[in-house]
Every structure is written in structure tokens, then in C-alpha cells.
Amino acid sequence: MRQKTFLLPTLRDIPSDADVKSHQLMLRAGMMRQNAAGVYTYLPLAKRVISKVEAIVREELEAIDVQELTLPSLHPSELWQETGRWDKMGDELIRLKDRHGRDFALGPTHEEVITSIIRDAIGSYKKLPLNVFQIQTKFRDERRPRFGLLRGREFIMKDAYSFHDTEESLDDTYQAMYRAYERIFTRVGLTFRAVIADSGAMGGKDTFEFMALADVGEDTIAYSDTSNYAANIEMAAVQAGNVENTNPSVQLLPVKADDEIIILLLGAGHELNEVKSLHELQVKSLSTLNDQEVQEAFSTEKGSLSIQTIEGYRLIADQSLQGASSFTIENTGDAVNCTELSIDSYADLRMIQEGDASPDGQGTIQFARGIEIGQVFKLGTFYSESMGASFLDQNGRANPYKMGCYGIGISRTVAAIIEQHNDENGIVWPVAVAPxxxxxxxxxxxxxxxxxxxxxxxxxxxxxxxxxxxxxxxxxxxxxxxxxxxxxxxxxxxxxxxxxxxxxxxxxxxxxxxxxxxxxxxxxxxxxxxxxxxxx
Amino acid sequence: MRQKTFLLPTLRDIPSDADVKSHQLMLRAGMMRQNAAGVYTYLPLAKRVISKVEAIVREELEAIDVQELTLPSLHPSELWQETGRWDKMGDELIRLKDRHGRDFALGPTHEEVITSIIRDAIGSYKKLPLNVFQIQTKFRDERRPRFGLLRGREFIMKDAYSFHDTEESLDDTYQAMYRAYERIFTRVGLTFRAVIADSGAMGGKDTFEFMALADVGEDTIAYSDTSNYAANIEMAAVQAGNVENTNPSVQLLPVKADDEIIILLLGAGHELNEVKSLHELQVKSLSTLNDQEVQEAFSTEKGSLSIQTIEGYRLIADQSLQGASSFTIENTGDAVNCTELSIDSYADLRMIQEGDASPDGQGTIQFARGIEIGQVFKLGTFYSESMGASFLDQNGRANPYKMGCYGIGISRTVAAIIEQHNDENGIVWPVAVAPxxxxxxxxxxxxxxxxxxxxxxxxxxxxxxxxxxxxxxxxxxxxxxxxxxxxxxxxxxxxxxxxxxxxxxxxxxxxxxxxxxxxxxxxxxxxxxxxxxxxx
Missing domain, CATH: 3.40.50.800 (Anticodon-binding domain)
Structure with a gap:
């Protein structure tokens, strides 16, 4: 390509509205321009990189027989109402009405659409497993679009959806996709970790997020310095049995778990991990009490909570306190013998910390920041059950499909590559994705x-x-x-x-x-x- | 690909809601499914065909140095207001508001967006000419989506835009694109004609539509049976000097041209061509008078209009009447000597008919139906002037860019291929685009x-x-x-x-x-x- 007439509007200066390296460099290197907040034009240099990333994704997916299709961007609202997500998604879902007043969403993800297609198209276990993917523009009305391609409102995604008759079949595909993702992110030149992530509210089960390591990442990863172990900090389990002395200092933490007020006991300097605690306590909501709520419940201030004032409430202690025979209550300085406290149970409640032993028993935990570039997710039967999508098994009985979904942020991957491959003079492209x-x-x-x-x-x-x-x-x-x-x-x-x-x-x-x-x-x-x- | 687990849901019966062959066959051959009126999923078999068509388009465009980029689908309303099209486009433009209440359009075409990018990016004649393209999902809220992919609301387009400093440069690119389109449509296996088309209201000039010949086409093409000549029937000029006898029968046709009522004189059996007449009479609007308007203007019924009742009105005759010395007024049967009529001027007013001599002097006109699959269009300076997009010429003076735009309906091309390549048993794919x-x-x-x-x-x-x-x-x-x-x-x-x-x-x-x-x-x-x- 002759540069004289190549659309490559480089800039000398760092644009004032770009906070992170990838955003700055993509603007300066003439790769993109903003059309609206979080909405960008990919100029020819960027388009070439995107095409190379897409080609690698296609190659690795086709190698494991994932079939490419294209689902529409306009989604009739009825589909999203079937799963309840029309209401649940809130402002992030971009909505519009057609000329006849019918409601549509602009697809941010396609579980509903693909499930409606498969509901009508398959029908028999003989056609399973099925794994389909598309590469497509997605829409999400982020509250605060920022960091260029790292958090946009219109972006390019590869999304894949798999359908299965058995848990084993789902697991096979899930593992195959995991390995394909490892190959893809390695080939595009990224340093990344597959981290244990939160499966959230949609009835899902196993899920890993693929994180490109970068200081500008919005997520914190806890990883082992010697093994493959990595987890979103909110999902990182803490090894039991870490009591460092026989008389540890502890904090009393009153929380509202669903509708019940209970007292959590955490080691001093430890932080409550709400995501893990939700799972451990088997509740739907969990929040620490504010000053007013403490006053109402205990007739005293937060700082004055003592063994006496919390009497009668259920008491759950972090597992790291198990085995201690006495404690010092941090805010009052009271020394308490373990028998004076009726601890109901122990659970894994706290945030992991740097220097903790890795949960897999190998090495020590370090923290890093990461950019989420992909995710593999066992959805289970949430979508197939709520939308009535079933197949007939060998005995002629109808069963809901077991589903998996698998995303890669294509445009975000390009930004992540630049975050990892640059120096003071500009971008340093890995060969495989160089424009x-x-x-x-x-x-x-x-x-x-x-x-x-x-x-x-x-x-x-x-x-x-x-x-x-x-x-x-x-x-x-x-x-x-x-x-x-x-x-x-x-x-x-x-x-x-x-x-x-x-x-x-x-x-x-x-x-x-x-x-x-x-x-x-x-x-x-x-x-x-x-x-x-x-x-x- | 193993068919056992390939997503290929063929149907035995012809779906009742599909009227044309391509729509029926794409449903029956498991190529697509409808998600909403005019909104479709392209299943893996269709996706493979689309990818092959796209690859041919890319190859031919890259061979003439057209640069690929990707413009966004979300267009801020401000851009469309700059050209006045935010109001002009009416219900076909899909509109939405973001979470902050800002107005956006979903792009049906990208003249505004690309002009805004080039307005900021170029600036000098040294970087011209520039020609960029993208392949992308487009949105248009058709009043009556129908015929499957032939008239959908969400569809795949290749659109290209070129920018020039001189008319010659624009013409060079326009010709090169024309030839690339000939190669593209030949390679995908289509029988087509490049037809002279109407440049419409946007200040454009030359334009050709590429039409795949097919009975289900919505447009009528007038073409020569011996030469390359072809035109949209509304644009087909009629050769002068076709008077077949010395005393032709004629019809008096009162019309409102802008605000003036004038009388058109057409040969009996000829039909008024409003598009051509607009150009010929150099007016902005033209309509035949209805019964009431005739009564008001002439104090008589349409059938009773005579030489006497129309006296005083401007009289313009179709050019085919030039040279006749007398006429018979069709509705009254009056014989009129040419000198009794004060004909102000002659012009090319009528629709061409099958059997007419071809306007290029070679052969005879035939009619055919066509599906519009592409268009090349000299836009001129409408967009660059209304949006203030200019470059500096060799003398340092600012000039608006001269622009061209070039579209290909990718999904519609796939449907057109099927319309031309099928038999009673199904589709018959040309090798170049076979899935x-x-x-x-x-x-x-x-x-x-x-x-x-x-x-x-x-x-x-x-x-x-x-x-x-x-x-x-x-x-x-x-x-x-x-x-x-x-x-x-x-x-x-x-x-x-x-x-x-x-x-x-x-x-x-x-x-x-x-x-x-x-x-x-x-x-x-x-x-x-x-x-x-x-x-x-």
C-alpha cells in the first residue's frame, strides 16, 4: 500500500481526551476516530489488524468444527421477555421502536436469538452436540464509555453458543473452547491468564475469564507465582488454617443477609469478600450495615460494638480463625475467650491477599490487573428452560438443551495487544497481527x-x-x-x-x-x- | 463438514409465507430463518455463500486500491442534521435514544459519517484521490419488507466512498468502479445489465444501477436487443422523429408543473414519463390534474377538453410529434391543423415502449425485470458542501471534495444468484459462490x-x-x-x-x-x- 494516498492520519500530540496507552496510540497512529462517546470508526490500519485477529479466531474455531453463522442485530422484544432479560438488562440494553411501534433491542449478546433458532431447527439428540459462532458488531449502552476500545458502546465480538444432550458433552466442548482460546490469545501475542470467574445470576456454572495482563485493566486477578492458578479476586478461595497466632485480633462486622442481620467475624486487616460470602452463606443479597442501621439494630455506634451488644445474633467466623482459642476484639480491645462466643459456623468470607498461600497449594498469591478479552461459560439450562427449547433423547423424551456460551472481545483484544506491545515511540506489533x-x-x-x-x-x-x-x-x-x-x-x-x-x-x-x-x-x-x- | 451435526434444517414443503423462489429455496435449503419481518438469521450454509461473495468483492476492490475500513452503525443525529437528511429520510431511518436521551440513527448508508471523518483527516489535494469501502450490516425500516433477502430491514451491504479534487479524478474512479462491478457480478455468476438510473434529489449526476435480470425484480429495464444500452424505464430517452403518419392521433394532458398549469401533447397510446419530464421541463414537481382540478381550471370535464377550452395555456408537445402538419385530438375526434395550435416547444416526455428504436441507434428496445444489486453514483459536492468538508488545492485555496459512492447489496446478491440459478429440484450453485x-x-x-x-x-x-x-x-x-x-x-x-x-x-x-x-x-x-x- 502506498502511504501517499493511504488513509493514515497520524497525530504528533497525545490527544487530551485519551487516558490509556492503547487509546492514545490508536488515535495517534491513525487507527481510529471517535464518532460519539464509545462509538468509533476503525480506519484502514485498524481494520487490517482486526481482520488478522478475526482470521486467527476463525481458524482455531473451525479447526474444532465450530460452525459460523450470522444472527441479526435487531432482536424483537418478545424473545428477551421470554427469559425476563428485557426488564433485567436496564439501561445497558439499547431499545428502539420500528415504524409500527414494535419494540426491538440492539443485540449486546445473542443467547435468546440463537436459542429461538435452535428450538425450531434441531429437535433430536442425533444432531448434537452443536457449536456455532459469529463475529459481529454488538451494542451496549455503557454508563461511562471510556478507555477507547476497552469500554465502548459499539464493539466487535466473537460469540459462540453450544448445545448438548449431556453434561459430559457440554464439558467436552467447554474444555475444547478453553484450549482454543489459549491458542488464539497466544497466537495474537498476548500475555494472559485464564481466571476463575463469577457465574453470576443466570443459573450458570463453571466459567473462566481470559484476562490480558495490563495495568489499566479494570479487574484484579489473584494468581499463583508458581502454578497456573488464577482467579478474579472476588472468586479466589482462601486456604483454611491460616491462623498466625493463638490470640488473633478480629473485627465484628454486622451485615444484612437477605432479611436477617448476622455478625461476621473477620481477622483484623482482612476485607469482606461479598461475592464469595453470598455463595458461602447461600443468600441472594448481602450488605454491610450503615451507621444508622447499626444504631437501630444494636442501639449503639459501630465503633462500640462488643460481645455484649451483639448477643443473640447469629455469628459466622472466617475460616482462618478456626482453631484460635481466644481473640482480641479490634475496636474495643476486649480479650475474649473462644468459649464466650457461640460461633455458629466457619466459612470462607475474606478477600485473598498478596502473600497468601495459593488455594491450589502451589506457591504464593500475587495480584495483577487484567483486561477481560474472553470468557467461556457453562450456561446450563437457564435459556433452554425459560424459552422451552428441548430435544428428544434416545427414549423419545423431551429435555432442555444444556448450553454453553463463549465470547471474545475482538476490538478489545486489539486494544489489549497495544497495551502490552508499545514503547515510548509507539506501537510494537507482534508479527501475527501487524497491519x-x-x-x-x-x-x-x-x-x-x-x-x-x-x-x-x-x-x-x-x-x-x-x-x-x-x-x-x-x-x-x-x-x-x-x-x-x-x-x-x-x-x-x-x-x-x-x-x-x-x-x-x-x-x-x-x-x-x-x-x-x-x-x-x-x-x-x-x-x-x-x-x-x-x-x- | 459432516452433515450429521451441521446446522442445516432443510424443509420438505414450500413455506406458505414465501412468494419468490429465492426466499422459498433459502428457507427450504436450511440457509436462513426469519427472526422478525425483514430480519433474518443466516445459517451456516448461507454464511458460507456470503463469505465467498464478500471475498470476491474484496479481491476486486483491493485490486484497484480501495481501502477497507469500518464505520459505526450508531450515527449521532447531529451528522444527519448537517445534510438535512435527519428530517428528509422519514420512517425508513431507524432512530433511537441513548440512556442520556441523545438521538441516534442506525446507519442505512454512511455518506454523513465518512464525510465527517474525511473532513477532519485529510485536508490536502496531495492525499487525493481516496477511495474507501466497508462491508457491513445496514438497517432500513421498509414499509413492506418482503421477498426474503430482496427487501429486508437488516441487510449486508458493501458501500464505498471516494473523494477527489477534480471532476476527471472522480470520473476515473467512477469508471474503475464500474468495471470492477462488471467483474464482480460476472464472477458470482449473475446475468446483469448496468442501467442508466435517476440521480434523484441529492444533487448527484451520473449514476448506473447494476440489475440482475429476474422476473421477480421490482424495476423495469429498457434495453437494446443488440447493443449494451440499458436504462431504468423512467430514464430511457426516446429517439426523436418517430412520427408514423402525417395525421397522428394525440391526447391533451393537463399537468401542474410547479405552480403552473400547462398542457402536454402526447401521441395516442403513449404514457407520460414523469421523471424525464421533470428534467425536460426543468421543474421540481409535476402531477397530472385530477377531475376536480380540471373542472376548476377549464370549467369542463377531462373528456371534453378541446383546443378551445385550453386556449391561453402553455402547450408542450412530445418530440415524436415534431414535423406532423395536423393532428386528431383523441378524446374529441377533432382534426386540428398544426398552425391552429401554438405549440411552445417539443420535449422528450413519454415512456419508451418495447419495439422502439434504441436511443443509442443500435437495435430495438426490449423490456426486462431486474433486481438492483449495485449502484455507482457521482455525488458531486452535496455532502462536502453541506458539511463543510474541504481540501486545500495547489494554490492553497479551500474546495469542497468531489465525491462518489458505490454500493453492492451483498445479501441481495445472494438472493439474486438463487433467482437465476435454480430448477424444480432446488438451487444450482455457480462454482465460485457454492457453499x-x-x-x-x-x-x-x-x-x-x-x-x-x-x-x-x-x-x-x-x-x-x-x-x-x-x-x-x-x-x-x-x-x-x-x-x-x-x-x-x-x-x-x-x-x-x-x-x-x-x-x-x-x-x-x-x-x-x-x-x-x-x-x-x-x-x-x-x-x-x-x-x-x-x-x-
Missing amino acids: FDLHLLTLNSKNEEQAELSEKLYTTLKQSGWDVLYDDRPERAGVKFKDADLIGLPIRVSVGKRASEGVVEVKVRSTGESEDVHIDNLADMIQTKLQELSNV | FDLHLLTLNSKNEEQAELSEKLYTTLKQSGWDVLYDDRPERAGVKFKDADLIGLPIRVSVGKRASEGVVEVKVRSTGESEDVHIDNLADMIQTKLQELSNV
Whole structure:
């Protein structure tokens, strides 16, 4: 592609409204422009990267026989009412009326639509398992769209849905998708972790989120420094039996669990993990009491809660306190013998901390921030049951499909790649997703020898099968170098003063190493270097 | 792909709600399902065809350096207000409000969005010409969605937009796109005509519509039986000098042209062409008077209009009447000498008819029905002027961009291909867009020899690089043959009773010819036949 007429509006300055690196660099490198809050145009350079990511996703999914289809973006409201999500989704679901006043949603996800299709199309266990995917624009009206492609209102997703007759079949596909995701994210050049995540309210079961590690990530991951273990911090179990001394200091934490007020006992310095506690206490809602609620329930202030004032309430202690024979109540300083407290039960209530033993028994917990780029999810039968989607089994009995769903944020993945692959001068693309393989520069396009050699190389390098961006602009060499670093193609080939000898400079963007090479050896050298870079 | 678990829900019966062949066949062949009026799911078989059409479009556009990007579907209303189309588009434009109450449109076309991007991104004649395209889901709230993919509310389009500094540059790109469209529609197997079309109200100039010939088409095309000439019937000029006798019978037609009532004189049996007449009379609106308006203006009934009653009104005659020395007024039977009428001017006012001489002087006009599958359009400066999008020319002066736009209905093209390629048994895919190249059938999957040979062929045929659909279902041979004809892959390979000898049957879907072949010669034969079919 000739850069002279390539739509590549690079910017010198960092845009003031972009807070994170990927957003800044995509604007500066002429990859995208904003059309409205959280709504972007992907310019040709970005489109090329997106296409390469999509091709890798397609390749890995087709390799395990996932079938591509395209579901519509306009969803009749009736479908979402069948599962109750028309009301549950709130403002994030973009709604509209057609000319006849009928209600539609703009699809943020497609469980309802695919379930309605399969409900009518399959019918027999003989056609199972089925696994289908699509790559498509999705819509979600985020309250605060931000960070460029990391949290937009219109974005590109790969979503897949699988249908099964047995739990084993669902698990097979779930595992196969998990492994495909590992291959996909590895191939696009990401450092990531598959973390145990919250299956939420929709009756789902197992779920892993794939997180690209990055400081700007909105999620905190707890991971083992020696094993594969990783979990969303809210899902990380804490090993029992961590009492560090025989008389630990503890805090009394009054909470409302569904409609009952109970007292939680946590070690001093420990933080309540509400997500885990919901599961452990088997309740639907859990909230710590505010000052007024404490006053009403205990006729005293939070800071004055004591063994005496909480008498009569159910008392549940964090499991790390199990085995301690006495405690010091943190806010009152009272020493309490264990027998004075009637602890009803012990449970895993607290947030894991850095330095804790890993729950899998291997290594120590570290924290990292992550960007969610994918998720695999066993949905179970929530959608098939609420929508009446069933198949006939071998005995002719109707059963609801067991379902899985599997998402990858394509546009977000592109942003995550940039978050992980940049330096002070710009983007540093991994070869597999680079918009072009090579950046060919004429340093002085008025010099005939340079122009002529550049034209010749442009032709021959393309013929060798590489994608070449050819900077044929009548700009100064300094401008071209700066843009080349900003755009960050893996290999730069500069045609300069030694053109007359047939010598050009080859520079590797990621390492900064450069050397002069005769054009007779250029193709071999590029081949070798791209190979090396791909193997990193 | 193994058909046993391929999502391919074929239907035996013709769905009652489908009126045209392509709609019926896409439902019956398990290619699509309706989600709402004019809103469809493309099942895997259709998705494969769409991908092949898209690949051909991409290839031909990239060959002439059109750059791919992706514009958003959510358009802030402000952009559409800049051109006045927010009001003009009426109910066809799907509108919605975001959570903050801001107005958005769902893009049916992207002139406003791309112009806003280029307005900020380019700025200099040095970066021109620019030509960008995208392939994307579009939305249009049709009053009467019908005929399946031929008139839907959510559909796939390729749209391209070009920007230029000179009329010559625009014309170069316009011609290049025209030729690319010819190649694209030829390659996907369509019989089509490029027809002269109406540039409408948006200040555009030249425009051609690409029409796939089909009886179900909503447009009538007038074309020459010997030359390339073709035009939308409303745009077809009529050759002057067609007076067939010296005393032709004529009709008096009172019309309101803008605010003036004038009398048009047309040959008997000729029909007024309002679109052409608007241009010829250089007015903005034109309508024939109704009975009441005639009564008010002429104090008589339509049938009683005579030379006397219309006295004083401007009289414009169809050019075919030029040269006649006398007329017979059709409704009164009065004979009128030409000198008695003060005809102000002659113009091309009437609809062309079958049998007329072609306007290009070559051959005779025939009519055909067509499906609009593409359009090339010189937009001129309507969008750039109304949105203030300008570049600096060589003298540093600001000029509005000259623009072109170029559309292809991708999903509609798929339907048009089926309209042209089917028989009483189902679809007959052209090789270039067939969802698979080969259909491999095991006629009796319980027979071990057949099953074994089929599995072996499935592997080797795929290794040869062909897309193979493998009917491994435990169905009767008759069911498999029926489905194979319905789905319509170019070549069917049936493994039946002669499996033990290593002999299979090869059948060509389009010609019906079949022959037995030994598996040692199978690949060569398939190669030859696909080659022959591709050259048709």
C-alpha cells in the first residue's frame, strides 16, 4: 500500500481526551476516530489488524468444527421477555421502536436469538452436540464509555453458543473452547491468564475469564507465582488454617443477609469478600450495615460494638480463625475467650491477599490487573428452560438443551495487544497481527536513485508475499522515521544514501537492532527476522 | 463438514409465507430463518455463500486500491442534521435514544459519517484521490419488507466512498468502479445489465444501477436487443422523429408543473414519463390534474377538453410529434391543423415502449425485470458542501471534495444468484459462490464398505483442497438425493453398491449428467468438471 494516498492520519500530540496507552496510540497512529462517546470508526490500519485477529479466531474455531453463522442485530422484544432479560438488562440494553411501534433491542449478546433458532431447527439428540459462532458488531449502552476500545458502546465480538444432550458433552466442548482460546490469545501475542470467574445470576456454572495482563485493566486477578492458578479476586478461595497466632485480633462486622442481620467475624486487616460470602452463606443479597442501621439494630455506634451488644445474633467466623482459642476484639480491645462466643459456623468470607498461600497449594498469591478479552461459560439450562427449547433423547423424551456460551472481545483484544506491545515511540506489533509485515521508506523521495530502488523493492517484496506499507510521501526522513516508529510494523526497510550501491538499512522495531544489507540478500534476511520474531 | 451435526434444517414443503423462489429455496435449503419481518438469521450454509461473495468483492476492490475500513452503525443525529437528511429520510431511518436521551440513527448508508471523518483527516489535494469501502450490516425500516433477502430491514451491504479534487479524478474512479462491478457480478455468476438510473434529489449526476435480470425484480429495464444500452424505464430517452403518419392521433394532458398549469401533447397510446419530464421541463414537481382540478381550471370535464377550452395555456408537445402538419385530438375526434395550435416547444416526455428504436441507434428496445444489486453514483459536492468538508488545492485555496459512492447489496446478491440459478429440484450453485464444492453421500451408512470408503474419500478430497459437505446421516438414499438436489452443490459424489469395487458415482448438478468412476480417477475427474463449470 502506498502511504501517499493511504488513509493514515497520524497525530504528533497525545490527544487530551485519551487516558490509556492503547487509546492514545490508536488515535495517534491513525487507527481510529471517535464518532460519539464509545462509538468509533476503525480506519484502514485498524481494520487490517482486526481482520488478522478475526482470521486467527476463525481458524482455531473451525479447526474444532465450530460452525459460523450470522444472527441479526435487531432482536424483537418478545424473545428477551421470554427469559425476563428485557426488564433485567436496564439501561445497558439499547431499545428502539420500528415504524409500527414494535419494540426491538440492539443485540449486546445473542443467547435468546440463537436459542429461538435452535428450538425450531434441531429437535433430536442425533444432531448434537452443536457449536456455532459469529463475529459481529454488538451494542451496549455503557454508563461511562471510556478507555477507547476497552469500554465502548459499539464493539466487535466473537460469540459462540453450544448445545448438548449431556453434561459430559457440554464439558467436552467447554474444555475444547478453553484450549482454543489459549491458542488464539497466544497466537495474537498476548500475555494472559485464564481466571476463575463469577457465574453470576443466570443459573450458570463453571466459567473462566481470559484476562490480558495490563495495568489499566479494570479487574484484579489473584494468581499463583508458581502454578497456573488464577482467579478474579472476588472468586479466589482462601486456604483454611491460616491462623498466625493463638490470640488473633478480629473485627465484628454486622451485615444484612437477605432479611436477617448476622455478625461476621473477620481477622483484623482482612476485607469482606461479598461475592464469595453470598455463595458461602447461600443468600441472594448481602450488605454491610450503615451507621444508622447499626444504631437501630444494636442501639449503639459501630465503633462500640462488643460481645455484649451483639448477643443473640447469629455469628459466622472466617475460616482462618478456626482453631484460635481466644481473640482480641479490634475496636474495643476486649480479650475474649473462644468459649464466650457461640460461633455458629466457619466459612470462607475474606478477600485473598498478596502473600497468601495459593488455594491450589502451589506457591504464593500475587495480584495483577487484567483486561477481560474472553470468557467461556457453562450456561446450563437457564435459556433452554425459560424459552422451552428441548430435544428428544434416545427414549423419545423431551429435555432442555444444556448450553454453553463463549465470547471474545475482538476490538478489545486489539486494544489489549497495544497495551502490552508499545514503547515510548509507539506501537510494537507482534508479527501475527501487524497491519503490514514491512515498512518500506524512501528517505529522500526527490533522489532518483532512491525513488527508483524503492519502487523496485516495493514490487519485489510484495511479490514475495509480504504485506508492505510503502512510505512514498514527499516528507523529510525524520518525519518518516517518527511515523514508522509510531505505527510500529515489525521490520523497517529504509532506502537512503547507499541506494546507489544497492544497500538498504533493515531495522527491527522491537529490538531496535539495525544493519545495512545488500538488496540481493534482503529477502532472505527479512524471512529470517520475521521467523525469529514469530517464535518469540 | 459432516452433515450429521451441521446446522442445516432443510424443509420438505414450500413455506406458505414465501412468494419468490429465492426466499422459498433459502428457507427450504436450511440457509436462513426469519427472526422478525425483514430480519433474518443466516445459517451456516448461507454464511458460507456470503463469505465467498464478500471475498470476491474484496479481491476486486483491493485490486484497484480501495481501502477497507469500518464505520459505526450508531450515527449521532447531529451528522444527519448537517445534510438535512435527519428530517428528509422519514420512517425508513431507524432512530433511537441513548440512556442520556441523545438521538441516534442506525446507519442505512454512511455518506454523513465518512464525510465527517474525511473532513477532519485529510485536508490536502496531495492525499487525493481516496477511495474507501466497508462491508457491513445496514438497517432500513421498509414499509413492506418482503421477498426474503430482496427487501429486508437488516441487510449486508458493501458501500464505498471516494473523494477527489477534480471532476476527471472522480470520473476515473467512477469508471474503475464500474468495471470492477462488471467483474464482480460476472464472477458470482449473475446475468446483469448496468442501467442508466435517476440521480434523484441529492444533487448527484451520473449514476448506473447494476440489475440482475429476474422476473421477480421490482424495476423495469429498457434495453437494446443488440447493443449494451440499458436504462431504468423512467430514464430511457426516446429517439426523436418517430412520427408514423402525417395525421397522428394525440391526447391533451393537463399537468401542474410547479405552480403552473400547462398542457402536454402526447401521441395516442403513449404514457407520460414523469421523471424525464421533470428534467425536460426543468421543474421540481409535476402531477397530472385530477377531475376536480380540471373542472376548476377549464370549467369542463377531462373528456371534453378541446383546443378551445385550453386556449391561453402553455402547450408542450412530445418530440415524436415534431414535423406532423395536423393532428386528431383523441378524446374529441377533432382534426386540428398544426398552425391552429401554438405549440411552445417539443420535449422528450413519454415512456419508451418495447419495439422502439434504441436511443443509442443500435437495435430495438426490449423490456426486462431486474433486481438492483449495485449502484455507482457521482455525488458531486452535496455532502462536502453541506458539511463543510474541504481540501486545500495547489494554490492553497479551500474546495469542497468531489465525491462518489458505490454500493453492492451483498445479501441481495445472494438472493439474486438463487433467482437465476435454480430448477424444480432446488438451487444450482455457480462454482465460485457454492457453499461447498462437493457433496459426498454415503447411500447406505450401515454398510461397512460404503461407510469406510466414504470416510476415506472425505479425508482425501478435503486434502485435495476442496470444500466437502459429507452426508454421513443415517438416512435413506432417497432423502439424501433430495436434500443434495435442494442444496445444489456443483458436484455430487455418491458412494453406493459398487463401493467394494472402488467405484463411485459422480453427478453434475447443473447438467444432470452422471457417470461411474473409479476412485483412482476421482480427483482428476472432479478437477476437470469444476474447471468446465467455472468456465461456463
